[in-house]
Amino acid sequence: MSYEAVIGLETHVQLKTKSKMWCGCANEFGAPPNTRVCPVCLGLPGVLPVANEEALRLTALTGLLLNCTLPSHAKFDRKNYFYPDMPKNYQITQYDKPSAINGHIDFEFGGGVARVRITRAHLEEDVGKNIHFDRTSGVDFNRAGVPLLEIVSEPEITGADMAYEYLNALKDVLIHGGVSDADMEKGMVRCDVNVSVRPVGTEALGKKIEIKNMNSFSGVRRALEYEIPRQIAVLEKGGQLTQETRRWDDAGGITETMRSKEMAHDYRYFPEPDLMPFEPTEAWLEEIRRRVVELPLAKKQRLMRQYQLPAADAQTFVWDRALGDYFEALARKAKNPKSAANWIINNLRAQLAAAGGTLAGLKFPPEYILDIVDLVESRKISSSAAQLVFAEMFSGGEAPAVIVENKGLAQVSDAGAIEAYCDQAIAAHPGPVADYKSGKAAALNFLKGQVMKLSKGKANPNLAGEILERKLK
Amino acid sequence: MLNELTIWELAGKLERREVSALEIMRACLDRIERVEGSIHSFISYDAADALEQAAAADRHLVGGTTRRQKPLLGIPIAIKDVLAVRGQPLNCGSKILGQFISPYDATVIEKLREAGAIVFGRLNMDEFAMGSSTENSSFGPTRNPWDTSRIPGGSSGGSAAAVAADECIAALGSDTGGSIRQPAALCGCVGLKPTYGRVSRYGLVAFASSLDQIGPLAKDARDAALVLGAISGHDARDSTSVEGTAPDYTAALDGRIKGLKLGLAKEYMIGGLDGEVGAAVQAAVSQYEKLGAEIVEISLPRTEFAVATYYIIATAEASANLARFDGIRYGRRVEGSDPIDLYCKTRGAGFGAEVKRRIILGAYVLSSGYYDAYYLRAQKVRTLIRRDFLNAFDKVDAIITPTSPTAAFKIGEKADDPLQMYLSDIFTISCNLAGICGLSLPCGFTASPKLPIGLQLLGKPFGEETLLRLAHAYEQITPWHNEKPPLER
Ligand SMILES: [Zn+2]
Numbered sequence: 001m002s003y004e005a006v007i008g009l010e011t012h013v014q015l016k017t018k019s020k021m022w023c024g025c026a027n028e029f030g031a032p033p034n035t036r037v038c039p040v041c042l043g044l045p046g047v048l049p050v051a052n053e054e055a056l057r058l059t060a061l062t063g064l065l066l067n068c069t070l071p072s073h074a075k076f077d078r079k080n081y082f083y084p085d086m087p088k089n090y091q092i093t094q095y096d097k098p099s100a101i102n103g104h105i106d107f108e109f110g111g112g113v114a115r116v117r118i119t120r121a122h123l124e125e126d127v128g129k130n131i132h133f134d135r136t137s138g139v140d141f142n143r144a145g146v147p148l149l150e151i152v153s154e155p156e157i158t159g160a161d162m163a164y165e166y167l168n169a170l171k172d173v174l175i176h177g178g179v180s181d182a183d184m185e186k187g188m189v190r191c192d193v194n195v196s197v198r199p200v201g202t203e204a205l206g207k208k209i210e211i212k213n214m215n216s217f218s219g220v221r222r223a224l225e226y227e228i229p230r231q232i233a234v235l236e237k238g239g240q241l242t243q244e245t246r247r248w249d250d251a252g253g254i255t256e257t258m259r260s261k262e263m264a265h266d267y268r269y270f271p272e273p274d275l276m277p278f279e280p281t282e283a284w285l286e287e288i289r290r291r292v293v294e295l296p297l298a299k300k301q302r303l304m305r306q307y308q309l310p311a312a313d314a315q316t317f318v319w320d321r322a323l324g325d326y327f328e329a330l331a332r333k334a335k336n337p338k339s340a341a342n343w344i345i346n347n348l349r350a351q352l353a354a355a356g357g358t359l360a361g362l363k364f365p366p367e368y369i370l371d372i373v374d375l376v377e378s379r380k381i382s383s384s385a386a387q388l389v390f391a392e393m394f395s396g397g398e399a400p401a402v403i404v405e406n407k408g409l410a411q412v413s414d415a416g417a418i419e420a421y422c423d424q425a426i427a428a429h430p431g432p433v434a435d436y437k438s439g440k441a442a443a444l445n446f447l448k449g450q451v452m453k454l455s456k457g458k459a460n461p462n463l464a465g466e467i468l469e470r471k472l473k
Numbered sequence: 474m475l476n477e478l479t480i481w482e483l484a485g486k487l488e489r490r491e492v493s494a495l496e497i498m499r500a501c502l503d504r505i506e507r508v509e510g511s512i513h514s515f516i517s518y519d520a521a522d523a524l525e526q527a528a529a530a531d532r533h534l535v536g537g538t539t540r541r542q543k544p545l546l547g548i549p550i551a552i553k554d555v556l557a558v559r560g561q562p563l564n565c566g567s568k569i570l571g572q573f574i575s576p577y578d579a580t581v582i583e584k585l586r587e588a589g590a591i592v593f594g595r596l597n598m599d600e601f602a603m604g605s606s607t608e609n610s611s612f613g614p615t616r617n618p619w620d621t622s623r624i625p626g627g628s629s630g631g632s633a634a635a636v637a638a639d640e641c642i643a644a645l646g647s648d649t650g651g652s653i654r655q656p657a658a659l660c661g662c663v664g665l666k667p668t669y670g671r672v673s674r675y676g677l678v679a680f681a682s683s684l685d686q687i688g689p690l691a692k693d694a695r696d697a698a699l700v701l702g703a704i705s706g707h708d709a710r711d712s713t714s715v716e717g718t719a720p721d722y723t724a725a726l727d728g729r730i731k732g733l734k735l736g737l738a739k740e741y742m743i744g745g746l747d748g749e750v751g752a753a754v755q756a757a758v759s760q761y762e763k764l765g766a767e768i769v770e771i772s773l774p775r776t777e778f779a780v781a782t783y784y785i786i787a788t789a790e791a792s793a794n795l796a797r798f799d800g801i802r803y804g805r806r807v808e809g810s811d812p813i814d815l816y817c818k819t820r821g822a823g824f825g826a827e828v829k830r831r832i833i834l835g836a837y838v839l840s841s842g843y844y845d846a847y848y849l850r851a852q853k854v855r856t857l858i859r860r861d862f863l864n865a866f867d868k869v870d871a872i873i874t875p876t877s878p879t880a881a882f883k884i885g886e887k888a889d890d891p892l893q894m895y896l897s898d899i900f901t902i903s904c905n906l907a908g909i910c911g912l913s914l915p916c917g918f919t920a921s922p923k924l925p926i927g928l929q930l931l932g933k934p935f936g937e938e939t940l941l942r943l944a945h946a947y948e949q950i951t952p953w954h955n956e957k958p959p960l961e962r
Contacts, residue, residue, distance in 0.1 A: 039577050043797045045570070045678040046557040046579060048711050078793050080839070084812050089796035139801070268839035270848060273682035273790055275712050 003197045005228045008155035013180045014188040015058045020145040021125045022049030029186045033140035041145035043087030048274050055147035058179050059123045060288045063100025065177045066118045074099045076272040081265050085128040095269040098122035107169030117154040124148050160224035167217045172296040197231045207241040214248045223248040227255050307337040330366045339373045351394050363397030371400040384457050385409040413460045422467045425450040475500040476639045480548050480696040484540045487547045494547030498527035501549045505640045511621050514635035516595040516612045523593035546589030551641035553632050554595040557676040565678050566598040566610040569798045569823025571805035579676020581704040588703035597631030600825045602680040609827045618958035620922050623881040626656030632690045633660035643691040649684045651901025654913035658876035658927020661915045663697045664690045668935045669908035670715040673708030679794040681787035684905040693954050694944035698722035725938040726945040731765030736869035740776035747879040753917035753926040754875045771865040775858045779903045785838050785851035792835030859907040866933045874900045876913040876927030912940040915953035
């Protein structure tokens with residue numbers, strides 16, 4: 001019998017707001033412990049939460065980016081459990097009326113486009129961080145009360161690689177939409193996995209196992225690569241799986257039992273009486289809709305379609321948004337956007353990286369790149385001369401036509417002049433000439449190179465080839 | 474004695490420079506020293522800080538600040554131990570907060586300071602405001618100034634006793650199910666629970682967040698109006714506080730109540746109502762008729778469910794609100810072998826029996842499998858109770874009831890019978906469930922021993938002006954609010 005995995009992911013993402021969810025403290029990573037705290041986020045007696053408007057906006061924006069419905073009525077609830085990193089010993093979250101429901105995300109997987117449905121995205125608060133010393137423990141509450149969005153997928157991911165691609169796609173969407181910096185190193189994205197296995201062809205779900213404590217996407221993939229075969233092995237040996245929570249041991253590369261179903265918390269959810277239900281108005285929603293950006297996959301597909309770009313170039317422009325914007329502004333004026341893309345990716349990006357510069361600091365207007373494309377396509381300069389022109393333009397900011405003029409780089413298409421160079425090349429290299437004549441076609445390229453050299457790169461290479469061939473017949 | 478006067482009287486004297494704020498404050502402190510031994514209204518008070526504030530108030534007075542600018546300038550107002558005052562202890566009548574000092578001021582404290590008041594003292598209360606007698610304080614009970622063998626009511630028992638005993642000029646209390654009105658009734662002062670949302674709860678240690686309101690305890694209706702005016706208004710730090718500024722409540726005190734309709738709820742004619750209390754309330758109703766009010770019978774059909782509904786919702790919210798007292802970040806800690814052990818030991822040692830009883834009850838009604846039957850149903854009943862009141866207020870401007878079914882009982886009398894204690898909240902609890910406003914004022918005394926009887930007026934949402942107008946008009950033709958307890962003078 002063969003088995004298949006059924007995986008659902010719960011992804012927690014810190015929202016990119018200036019202040020925390022319920023107070024004015026800075027939402028900032030890396031400050032000394034307990035320096036970004038106040039009575040509210042420390043849960044002192046008597047304090048009250050006030051919802052951060054921008055966090056509500058970013059939640060709604062995420063909902064739109066993930067193709068969700070935004071319910072007309074959302075509310076906050078208290079989730080009760082005791083833990084030292086939790087100031088109030090309840091977490092304010094959204095239980096049965098989340099801010100976004102019923103969405104989906106599309107992403108490239110297995111040579112096609114996969115779709116995973118999003119059950120819900122709800123807003124809650126992050127907790128502090130326990131720090132263990134030799135004999136004692138401490139808690140840093142800088143993170144306590146940072147707005148956290150939990151994005152829950154439907155259980156329709158079928159394997160470790162798909163889970164990995166889903167998470168990367170989700171991260172791309174969040175970063176692209178300006179919702180989160182999604183920096184894993186800074187703990188801005190955390191993930192819980194629900195996974196079960198069942199015989200292929202059956203409908204009923206197997207016993208759901210939750211895995212916690214994975215702090216990277218590759219950790220999720222490795223945990224699933226371990227856990228799925230483990231579950232299958234138990235069933236194949238005739239064993240029984242029980243619903244439980246398991247912990248991923250990253251160093252050991254295994255999952256281990258954390259608590260069984262019987263030990264599961266009763267969170268005793270109830271509506272948060274300190275906050276009013278949230279009912280977005282049409283004007284408020286319209287403001288959010290104006291902030292919606294094109295999704296990464298959609299953008300890639302559009303760039304390929306609209307400008308005939310190869311997938312790799314389109315992907316480059318998706319990942320490097322500024323470069324993509326630079327390209328698109330130029331592409332609208334270009335006769336051949338594909339060539340412009342080539343110049344931007346192969347020359348502009350490389351030179352910027354080498355010089356440590358930025359697009360904003362460029363010395364030449366974008367249109368000069370189109371000028372170079374035109375000069376090459378109209379055969380006014382050779383492609384090797386074009387490289388020189390670009391380098392010159394990049395460092396000095398002069399117009400390509402001026403550089404061509406000043407440096408005398410205009411291509412020579414005068415057959416008489418090229419014939420002279422060809423004669424010189426043939427005379428100087430009898431060996432290759434003999435090779436060519438004895439059937440080694442590649443020798444022609446060598447001779448052509450000599451012609452280019454003699455002409456200082458200005459000879460029209462095609463013409464030089466034709467003349468050489470004729471002369472050596 | 475200056476400490477026996479009202480805010481209104483003292484403000485006049487201060488403005489005319491007949492007395493100084495320091496003299497008033499000293500009079501209160503002298504009184505405290507003489508009677509605290511038998512009353513125990515205060516858990517603690519910081520005399521030096523109070524005198525410093527008084528001196529500052531005097532400087533303002535010398536500088537020409539008027540009572541129009543600062544209506545409470547130089548008036549000592551004492552504070553229930555459930556409100557955060559910067560630099561002062563905050564214990565909520567409990568052991569669990571240990572040596573905790575509040576690093577911030579509650580919004581109402583900020584507002585009192587803006588109005589010029591001298592904010593002082595930590596008034597005794599039932600632990601975390603859970604109780605109706607102030608016997609549940611872990612700092613020992615407060616005694617009723619009218620008979621020190623009796624309870625002052627609760628949970629704001631310290632506030633009511635301090636006002637009645639003239640240890641302060643007015644006080645702040647909090648009311649979740651009657652905790653301002655019932656002790657006001659039992660001690661013979663005026664207590665007002667504002668409409669939910671009228672006064673910011675920021676800095677009030679929450680018992681039941683959807684029911685709690687802060688309000689004044691004062692010597693008469695005018696003083697209650699002055700304090701309410703000072704502490705009301707929108708606060709961005711409390712999402713449940715309503716928009717807009719509060720009216721000038723004293724403007725309503727013109728004695729005109731002719732044509733107002735007062736409702737008597739037939740469901741409130743209960744067995745268990747003390748005969749003298751019933752008679753005093755009946756007499757008050759007649760007085761109102763004489764003043765030109767019209768008495769209308771109304772119905773509040775869900776009254777019988779109010780106590781049960783209240784004890785589900787209030788305890789559920791409390792079970793979460795009190796979870797933060799865990800010994801990790803502040804307050805008392807009893808070390809344990811792991812966090813859970815530490816929590817159990819800390820909370821086991823830190824909370825009193827009544828608080829534990831309510832936390833357990835609250836956790837139970839929220840637990841998986843019981844939520845729908847208890848909490849959810851209670852919320853539905855609550856909506857119906859509110860609807861009952863709103864329907865009644867279509868016909869009447871206010872509702873008249875006794876505040877408490879009996880006068881003050883003996884210390885220890887009901888301590889072993891929590892259910893009996895809960896039932897004595899019958900007249901006050903619905904007001905919080907419905908989110909409306911309520912006021913208690915003195916309406917007579919029992920014969921022997923002589924104990925105050927309270928009359929309760931319930932008003933429409935944001936109808937505090939009507940309640941104050943009615944209370945003030947009644948005071949103009951009755952002597953009760955001027956009577957002083959038989960304490961050593
Ligand atoms: Zn804070």
